[in-house]
Amino acid sequence: DVKVTQSSRYLVKRTGEKVFLECVQDMDHENMFWYRQDPGLGLRLIYFSYDVKMKEKGDIPEGYSVSREKKERFSLILESASTNQTSMYLCASSFPGLAASTDTQYFGPGTRLTVL
Amino acid sequence: GENVEQHPSTLSVQEGDSAVIKCTYSDSASNYFPWYKQELGKGPQLIIDIRSNVGEKKDQRIAVTLNKTAKHFSLHITETQPEDSAVYFCAASPGGGADGLTFGKGTHLIIQP
Numbered sequence: 506d507v508k509v510t511q512s513s514r515y516l517v518k519r520t521g522e523k524v525f526l527e528c529v530q531d532m533d534h535e536n537m538f539w540y541r542q543d544p545g546l547g548l549r550l551i552y553f554s555y556d557v558k559m560k561e562k563g564d565i566p567e568g569y570s571v572s573r574e575k576k577e578r579f580s581l582i583l584e585s586a587s588t589n590q591t592s593m594y595l596c597a598s599s600f601p602g603l604a605a606s607t608d609t610q611y612f613g614p615g616t617r618l619t620v621l
Numbered sequence: 622g623e624n625v626e627q628h629p630s631t632l633s634v635q636e637g638d639s640a641v642i643k644c645t646y647s648d649s650a651s652n653y654f655p656w657y658k659q660e661l662g663k664g665p666q667l668i669i670d671i672r673s674n675v676g677e678k679k680d681q682r683i684a685v686t687l688n689k690t691a692k693h694f695s696l697h698i699t700e701t702q703p704e705d706s707a708v709y710f711c712a713a714s715p716g717g718g719a720d721g722l723t724f725g726k727g728t729h730l731i732i733q734p
Contacts, residue, residue: 509664538721547627547710547726548665555719563721564622595664599719608653608719612664 508532509613511596517619524583526616528596535600537579538610539563539571542593554579586620593617623648625713627725635733640701642728644711645693651713654687654694655722659708668709669696698730706732 512527530537535556540548540563550563552571560571568590572580579598583590594617597610624647634640646654652673657665671678671685671694678685682701687694698705708729712722 536719540724545630545726547724548712548722550721550723553721561720564723597664609655609667609670610722612657612666614662614664 509596509598509611511594511613511616513616514614515617515619517621518583518586519621520587522583522586522620524586524618524620526581526583526594526596526618528579528581528598528613529577530579530596530598530611531577532598532600532611533576534598534611535576536598536610537573538597538599539569539579539581540595540597541565542595542615548595551581586618588620591618591620623651623713623715623723625711625723625725627711627728629728630726631729631731633731633733634701636701636703638701640698640705640730642696642709642711642730643693644695644713644725645691646713646723647692648713648715649689649692650715653714653716654685655712656685656696657710657712657724659710659727661707665710701730701732703732703734706730 509530538553539551554573570582595615596613599610627644655670658668659665684697711725
């Protein structure tokens, strides 16, 4: 079974703090993604990565950065956390390929971040 | 970019009845349409997906239909059971999912006993 783990289920930070959210997958997937989920807005793509040291902006990258130093690990960084970044953050991974089943995105359980 | 609209936001059905959730998309280049189920406290889990070269796909009690001309796709759940209660999300992607998904806002499905 594919397993995507996220470092924390719940996190509380202060405004202005630098925040790191970690995601690890154990299936040698090349693609990894960060989404945020807010009530009534669904999931929105923040950043994604095709490979180590590669990153692409999603729909809402402002206020975030990412790091992918190893294939299995994808980190989301909030350089200076703000209250409007209070949200559920979901990490996902997929293995790119021609077969439909290989594009499936597998999600972690999420990190609920509260910025005070 | 892609925009996905999902309706209804809440759907309540009697156990054993069918449930239908509908989505529309804006980008005619989208070619991959997955559906995810999210239970309380968990991440979304893929339940079924369809590609643009297929009009319908079925997996036991779950089916998805796609109308490329009208740019809409639907999830059908038959013989609903209490464990079907969850939030369901549709999504679309022009890149087969490899470059991220655009999600609808979700449907809270409630199965009444």
